[in-house]
Amino acid sequence: MSKNLKTTLSFKDKAVDIHRDGPTVMIGERINPTGRKVVLAALQEGNFDLVREDAIKQVEAGATVLDVNAGVPGADEVALLSQVMQEVMSVVDVPLCIDTANPKALEAALKLYDGKALINSVNGEEKSLESVLPLAKEHGAAVIGLCMNDDGIPATPELRLKVAANIIERAGKYGVPVEDVVIDPLAMTMGADHTAGLTTLKTIELIVAEFGVNITMGASNVSFGMPDRKYINAAYMAVAIQAGLTCPITNPLVTEISTAVLATDLSLGRDEFGMNWIKAFRKRKKNQ
Amino acid sequence: MSKNLKTTLSFKDKAVDIHRDGPTVMIGERINPTGRKVVLAALQEGNFDLVREDAIKQVEAGATVLDVNAGVPGADEVALLSQVMQEVMSVVDVPLCIDTANPKALEAALKLYDGKALINSVNGEEKSLESVLPLAKEHGAAVIGLCMNDDGIPATPELRLKVAANIIERAGKYGVPVEDVVIDPLAMTMGADHTAGLTTLKTIELIVAEFGVNITMGASNVSFGMPDRKYINAAYMAVAIQAGLTCPITNPLVTEISTAVLATDLSLGRDEFGMNWIKAFRKRKKNQ
Numbered sequence: 001m002s003k004n005l006k007t008t009l010s011f012k013d014k015a016v017d018i019h020r021d022g023p024t025v026m027i028g029e030r031i032n033p034t035g036r037k038v039v040l041a042a043l044q045e046g047n048f049d050l051v052r053e054d055a056i057k058q059v060e061a062g063a064t065v066l067d068v069n070a071g072v073p074g075a076d077e078v079a080l081l082s083q084v085m086q087e088v089m090s091v092v093d094v095p096l097c098i099d100t101a102n103p104k105a106l107e108a109a110l111k112l113y114d115g116k117a118l119i120n121s122v123n124g125e126e127k128s129l130e131s132v133l134p135l136a137k138e139h140g141a142a143v144i145g146l147c148m149n150d151d152g153i154p155a156t157p158e159l160r161l162k163v164a165a166n167i168i169e170r171a172g173k174y175g176v177p178v179e180d181v182v183i184d185p186l187a188m189t190m191g192a193d194h195t196a197g198l199t200t201l202k203t204i205e206l207i208v209a210e211f212g213v214n215i216t217m218g219a220s221n222v223s224f225g226m227p228d229r230k231y232i233n234a235a236y237m238a239v240a241i242q243a244g245l246t247c248p249i250t251n252p253l254v255t256e257i258s259t260a261v262l263a264t265d266l267s268l269g270r271d272e273f274g275m276n277w278i279k280a281f282r283k284r285k286k287n288q
Numbered sequence: 289m290s291k292n293l294k295t296t297l298s299f300k301d302k303a304v305d306i307h308r309d310g311p312t313v314m315i316g317e318r319i320n321p322t323g324r325k326v327v328l329a330a331l332q333e334g335n336f337d338l339v340r341e342d343a344i345k346q347v348e349a350g351a352t353v354l355d356v357n358a359g360v361p362g363a364d365e366v367a368l369l370s371q372v373m374q375e376v377m378s379v380v381d382v383p384l385c386i387d388t389a390n391p392k393a394l395e396a397a398l399k400l401y402d403g404k405a406l407i408n409s410v411n412g413e414e415k416s417l418e419s420v421l422p423l424a425k426e427h428g429a430a431v432i433g434l435c436m437n438d439d440g441i442p443a444t445p446e447l448r449l450k451v452a453a454n455i456i457e458r459a460g461k462y463g464v465p466v467e468d469v470v471i472d473p474l475a476m477t478m479g480a481d482h483t484a485g486l487t488t489l490k491t492i493e494l495i496v497a498e499f500g501v502n503i504t505m506g507a508s509n510v511s512f513g514m515p516d517r518k519y520i521n522a523a524y525m526a527v528a529i530q531a532g533l534t535c536p537i538t539n540p541l542v543t544e545i546s547t548a549v550l551a552t553d554l555s556l557g558r559d560e561f562g563m564n565w566i567k568a569f570r571k572r573k574k575n576q
Contacts, residue, residue: 231543235522235551238527239555242526256544267478274482
């Protein structure tokens, strides 16, 4: 099996390839009310100005896919997620990562989406697999598989690899090809366990060596509870990309993060003539 | 052969261990008139205030070894290098990396040094090997071996490995053990060739897999000629440490650099309970 599978997402006629030979794909994380009170309040009021602004700003800052989450407590997520997606699609034309734990909201979102979306997410639990994978197959979507199951998040890289292997196998049975499964190895905070980051890096290396699939991650979790998180996140981004991370879910508006991604691509020979680095530098200068 | 040799440097009763299980050792680069006009002018005037200040500041910022270079055009390097070392040793008690291409200056420096120094450097040329290695043996010093020879810097990782292998073999014949040879894979600028950084990373991986020796590097060369160099240097530092770099020669006063080193150690599980990260954070706060 190839060690470097390619996942192609699309929105209308725009395609984004994710693979280890090309530049790292930043999935913008900001359209998400979880932990962002101002977004939560705006969505509760039915005000989508901030959503549109977050969409535009993240794409300008280098995100080539946007995560869209509309998990507002008490709200009708089926209607709200569709609405938020419509707002995003009215201002940018990048593929979306549909972020919901609600199968009905997911189904409605996939129906209105024109292209190949990324579903965030399925995990190793039977209930999750059998509700999400048929939808992925039906709508031709790619899917993020989290390395956790009914027993929680396994402690060792080897056990997380097993969960990933199970998700990939079950996806295949539902007709979702391995290149459309993007694995999230899960990053726990190093504030609680200083080996947590290393465990995740080893998990990435094992999964890439075994399946060659693309890897995503909410790469800022590792620094939770630590001071000066942006520097930790920047270094962790670099080593995770080197280990095999290809499409982090992250905040491209943080200079330390977006530069870490671009500089790591450059360091790994994935930025021909350094043009992406130089273009991004010029944009930063202009916006200063 | 072990994949993780330990190099122990010392100054008087203070020892510094360099190996891949422990924290990365920052070798402070600033006591060097090359490219620093203000240092050059001060040394030409016989003013050592700046040297002492650079020594103190770098150690405060986390350097545990200091590089000392006194290459002033037209000056008597034998006398000047010894003088600069005396000034440094009068204010800090860390091991020194003696940085000179002049065998007489090196010999004088090694004679006055009390401990196990690091010699910067030998290369694969016969003339270099036979003038430097006997001094390393005689004074019990460790030595940096540059991956270059009469033909220049080899283009491929495999050819640089050959140069490293030759230096290690010749060192052995002169009685300098393999764990006292620290290899510099040499980093060319990505501004001229966008694969230059990757070539160096692969060189590190090959040399570490083959010999398990420690690896040093002037890690800022990779970004020469590119904009926003500090961000490139930070990301490159992270991926190089992950590849096997253990003792970069660098400027610990640049926050992006020192945090990249510390955050990478943390990410790789080499900072127990994150205490080094937290201590350095508190120091940065205090100095703000």
